[in-house]
Amino acid sequence: DAKTTQPPSMDCAEGRAANLPCNHSTISGNEYVYWYRQIHSQGPQYIIHGLKNNETNEMASLIITEDRKSSTLILPHATLRDTAVYYCIVTIMEYGNKLVFGAGTILRVKS
């Protein structure tokens, strides 16, 4: 029952920005957008999250549209080590909540 839609795969040239889209048209007002990635069967790695404002940290930037129905994760200078499955998750992340993972986007960074 994932509430997000992501493209199954994307390619990106090394050194270029990787822009990963996510649609979450049924997001409710108190739900956050979270991004995780999983590199080759390792544990999912937290990247960034946001509610309605754009967010940036040392790993990535998150751009959320004004209507909050979609968002884009931006990796500013992709490297080969960024090749992974990227998951966009919307969640209240409150008491007793769980993360619902969809299929995610396989990002392949190529030299």
Add this chain to the structure above:
Amino acid sequence: DSGVTQTPKHLITATGQRVTLRCSPRSGDLSVYWYQQSLDQGLQFLIQYYNGEERAKGNILERFSAQQFPDLHSELNLSSLELGDSALYFCASSVDAGGSGSGGTDTQYFGPGTRLTVL
């Protein structure tokens, strides 16, 4: 390194057996979550514990059980194992169960996982 540790890294056992997976949360985290990742089902939430008490349950089989101890580490017990139980099992931890204290967010940090192979 997320700060969440899981042991063992790999486990190979036979059908019908019982195994225990262990998870130590990040220092200061009170909540522990267990997830299963199999090839055909993707990442699925199993169960959450907060400060020793069960908080939420997902699609966890009756043959599976978990607990969180006073030192906050958690164990996932899998019994009467079947071939289909072969999967990666991840533990995650977070500061608390969410709510006003975390501003409505409670980021989960995942461990490296235990790969279970049932032969």
